[in-house]
Amino acid sequence: MSAAYAVLLVDSTSHxxxxxxxxxxxxIACRLIPVPRQLSSDCGVCVRVRQEDSAAAQELAAAAGVxxxxxxxxx
Amino acid sequence: MNPTDLxxxxxxxxxxxxxxxxxxxxxxxxxxxxxxxGRSGHRLSIEAARIVYEAREAVAALFHAPDPLRVVFxxxxxxxLNLALHGWLRPGDHVVTSGMEHNAVMRPLxxxxxxxxxxxVVPCSAQGxxxxxxxxxxxxxxxxxxxxxxxxxVCGTLLPVGxxxxxxxxxxxxxxxxxxxTGGAFPLDMQALGIDMLAFTGHKSxxxxxxxxxxxxxxxxxxxxxxxxxxxxxxxxxxxxxxxxALPDKYESGTSNAVGIAGLGAAVRWVMAxxxxxxxxxxxxxxxxxxxxxLAISGVQVYGPHDAARQTATVSFNIxxxxxxxxxxxLDDEYGVLCRVGLHCAPAAHRTLGTFPGGVxxxxxxxxxTSEQVAAAVAAVSALAREVRP
Ligand SMILES: Cc1ncc(COP(=O)(O)O)c(C=O)c1O
Numbered sequence: 350m351s352a353a354y355a356v357l358l359v360d361s362t363s364h365x366x367x368x369x370x371x372x373x374x375x376x377i378a379c380r381l382i383p384v385p386r387q388l389s390s391d392c393g394v395c396v397r398v399r400q401e402d403s404a405a406a407q408e409l410a411a412a413a414g415v416x417x418x419x420x421x422x423x424x
Numbered sequence: 425m426n427p428t429d430l431x432x433x434x435x436x437x438x439x440x441x442x443x444x445x446x447x448x449x450x451x452x453x454x455x456x457x458x459x460x461x462g463r464s465g466h467r468l469s470i471e472a473a474r475i476v477y478e479a480r481e482a483v484a485a486l487f488h489a490p491d492p493l494r495v496v497f498x499x500x501x502x503x504x505l506n507l508a509l510h511g512w513l514r515p516g517d518h519v520v521t522s523g524m525e526h527n528a529v530m531r532p533l534x535x536x537x538x539x540x541x542x543x544x545v546v547p548c549s550a551q552g553x554x555x556x557x558x559x560x561x562x563x564x565x566x567x568x569x570x571x572x573x574x575x576x577x578v579c580g581t582l583l584p585v586g587x588x589x590x591x592x593x594x595x596x597x598x599x600x601x602x603x604x605x606t607g608g609a610f611p612l613d614m615q616a617l618g619i620d621m622l623a624f625t626g627h628k629s630x631x632x633x634x635x636x637x638x639x640x641x642x643x644x645x646x647x648x649x650x651x652x653x654x655x656x657x658x659x660x661x662x663x664x665x666x667x668x669x670a671l672p673d674k675y676e677s678g679t680s681n682a683v684g685i686a687g688l689g690a691a692v693r694w695v696m697a698x699x700x701x702x703x704x705x706x707x708x709x710x711x712x713x714x715x716x717x718x719l720a721i722s723g724v725q726v727y728g729p730h731d732a733a734r735q736t737a738t739v740s741f742n743i744x745x746x747x748x749x750x751x752x753x754x755l756d757d758e759y760g761v762l763c764r765v766g767l768h769c770a771p772a773a774h775r776t777l778g779t780f781p782g783g784v785x786x787x788x789x790x791x792x793x794t795s796e797q798v799a800a801a802v803a804a805v806s807a808l809a810r811e812v813r814p
Binding site for chain 2: 359360361362363364365366367369370381382383384389391393394414
């Protein structure tokens with residue numbers, strides 16, 4: 350069974366790295382991946398997390414002072 | 425002569441040697457990471473971006489800046505100052521600076537002046553000391569910026585950035601500091617000192633490689649007003665042909681010097697592990713030894729405050745009756761003492777000190793210099809001075 354994922358879209362790769370650090374510190378598994386083409390025309394990176402972690406991930410990103418440019422579930 | 429036998433006293437131009445961790449980090453970046461930081465989504469690109477981000481964190485920590493995303497990397501402090509000055513000032517604005525500035529400040533200001541910016545240069549004493557009250561008196565209703573060298577690259581004199589920061593803050597005027605000579609060698613707390621934009625260079629007392637530097641933006645800086653000086657790709661928002669507004673991307677178009685920044689990060693972490701206070705104490709001791717040694721030689725004139733506590737570990741002097749260029753050449757050839765002579769890209773500061781256009785001999789001490797090296801350099805100057813003494 351493959352996990353269900355969600356992604357946090359950001360405005361800068363530096364923002365993605367900052368979120369990654371906050372999530373790693375909190376023990377939430379995540380991976381920076383290229384933004385899936387169907388989600389956004391932005392060709393940068395985004396932060397992928399498991400769907401069950403997505404609320405916590407968004408909170409941690411906000412607490413880290415990063416504005417989330419978008420949130421999407423991956424089908 | 426083996427390079428390690430030389431007495432390198434040109435740290436005010438570029439520090440050398442560096443902590444071994446710096447070259448190791450650069451080699452790791454070249455050999456193990458390689459990719460373009462953050463431009464692509466693969467693991468090496470992301471690892472490169474992580475290394476750059478961690479260097480931002482290190483720089484922010486060094487200067488007590490709250491937000492690593494407001495650390496903008498540039499190739500050196502000159503670019504950082506150009507960004508701050510050209511990015512902030514508009515025709516009709518007034519800017520205040522001192523008589524001890526490097527051309528990295530004066531040339532952009534003179535160019536801006538030609539485009540309708542009013543420039544006031546507050547004079548300093550013959551030791552390079554600035555009275556904060558004179559800065560206060562120079563402010564006008566349209567003063568949009570105060571820019572100050574933290575320490576003179578010519579004679580080491582520390583300028584009163586804390587006092588000037590308070591004056592600027594009371595009037596709501598952003599305060600830019602050129603920390604080229606003090607970053608890593610002198611405790612620098614942007615928030616406590618009231619610095620809004622701190623420009624640094626990686627290759628001097630921060631002990632990093634050449635080709636690194638940046639502008640640290642305090643939380644109060646209005647980034648809508650601060651205009652980027654170059655536009656282009658950032659790896660983000662590529663669908664748009666407009667420059668992004670997110671920091672640090674807004675000011676960092678073009679592939680960054682990831683190898684150099686890896687080295688800078690390692691350097692700053694090394695500096696913080698030693699402790700800036702420990703480094704400063706070592707340099708104060710060396711500087712006082714150098715001052716005492718040179719001041720005791722008859723026929724030698726020493727510039728600046730003659731007090732290690734009031735300056736960086738940069739000591740400038742002349743041997744009366746010998747040109748600085750001759751002194752520099754003979755120190756190099758006969759004693760293996762490497763220094764910098766001349767005007768040091770700072771004609772304004774030399775006018776203040778009364779050493780324009782002849783220049784001076786500058787010994788720039790650094791964290792890796794030793795007391796034995798200082799003694800040897802003093803002995804070399806003493807021997808040269810004896811030759812020309814009447
Ligand atoms: C006070 C000061 N400002 C600016 C600079 C310019 O530094 P860079 O060449 O790294 O831009 C220097 C050093 O040369 C300096 O000492």
